Amino acid sequence: MKKIFPILAILTAGLLSYALYEALIVAPTEQTMGDVQRIFYYHVPSAWTAFLLFTINFVASIVYLIRRNSRADAVAVVTAEVGVVFCTVVLVTGPLWARPVWGIWWTWDVRLTSTLVLWLIYVSYIMLRRFSTSGQTPVLAAALAVFGALDVPLVYFSIWYFRTQHPQPVIGGGGSIDPRMLHVLLINWLAFSCFAFLICWSRYRLERLQRDVEEMQSLESLLEPRSVR
Amino acid sequence: MSYLYAAYAATWIIHIVYLASVVRRYGRLKKEMDDLKGK
Numbered sequence: 001m002k003k004i005f006p007i008l009a010i011l012t013a014g015l016l017s018y019a020l021y022e023a024l025i026v027a028p029t030e031q032t033m034g035d036v037q038r039i040f041y042y043h044v045p046s047a048w049t050a051f052l053l054f055t056i057n058f059v060a061s062i063v064y065l066i067r068r069n070s071r072a073d074a075v076a077v078v079t080a081e082v083g084v085v086f087c088t089v090v091l092v093t094g095p096l097w098a099r100p101v102w103g104i105w106w107t108w109d110v111r112l113t114s115t116l117v118l119w120l121i122y123v124s125y126i127m128l129r130r131f132s133t134s135g136q137t138p139v140l141a142a143a144l145a146v147f148g149a150l151d152v153p154l155v156y157f158s159i160w161y162f163r164t165q166h167p168q169p170v171i172g173g174g175g176s177i178d179p180r181m182l183h184v185l186l187i188n189w190l191a192f193s194c195f196a197f198l199i200c201w202s203r204y205r206l207e208r209l210q211r212d213v214e215e216m217q218s219l220e221s222l223l224e225p226r227s228v229r
Numbered sequence: 230m231s232y233l234y235a236a237y238a239a240t241w242i243i244h245i246v247y248l249a250s251v252v253r254r255y256g257r258l259k260k261e262m263d264d265l266k267g268k
Contacts, residue, residue: 005241035230036233039232039233039237089243093239093240096232096239097236100232103235195244206251214260
């Protein structure tokens with residue numbers, strides 16, 4: 001496993017570089033928005049990757065609630081954390097795209113607000129994991145994750161069922177996309193998904209290691225000779 | 230164009246900051262493990 005990781009890391013770095021080249025050079029310039037539309041190739045794949053990670057978090061949380069499996073709990077922690085990173089990218093690149101196109105940084109419409117709520121739910125999940133010392137923390141966090149995951153379909157389908165400032169979905173919705181743009185979008189999504197997988201892999205190893213250290217520390221405190229009065 | 234570059238730069242800054250935090254946590258954990266082994 002240790003040998004595969006560097007190879008995958010090099011391949012992912014190559015794929016990310018190629019995806020960047022495709023996004024900035026190869027993709028055709030959009031007629032109305034111009035070059036700023038190229039933010040799309042980072043904004044949308046980051047959103048899809050965040051949704052994917054939150055969905056894995058949801059499944060892992062359900063597995064943990066049913067079986068109390070510590071590996072499932074570790075997967076849930078990792079995917080929530082990496083998902084928040086990708087969701088942060090969405091919330092930063094969105095306003096940077098909105099400002100030149102809509103003339104505003106932010107508007108409280110359904111898509112944007114539900115995405116912010118999604119981010120806040122998973123930030124609270126991470127804070128709960130980090131600062132709570134209760135033995136019930138993994139259970140409480142898993143329950144929070146199950147409710148938090150309900151926001152994912154709300155975010156995704158909000159532009160289908162509500163009138164929003166946000167454009168229509170480019171795939172499967174009312175919007176349409178040039179096939180060359182779609183090709184670049186999918187390459188960027190593949191690159192970001194591989195990148196997310198590698199980060200999750202590293203973070204998962206760190207999480208397991210952290211749990212081992214905590215276990216060793218608690219064992220050591222039990223074995224320590226106590227002072228006799 | 231400046232918004233485009235800002236968005237791309239922000240994306241990589243966010244990822245790099247997160248990766249740096251993971252590396253820092255790993256270093257701290259490794260030190261804790263070495264301390265435990267030393268005892």
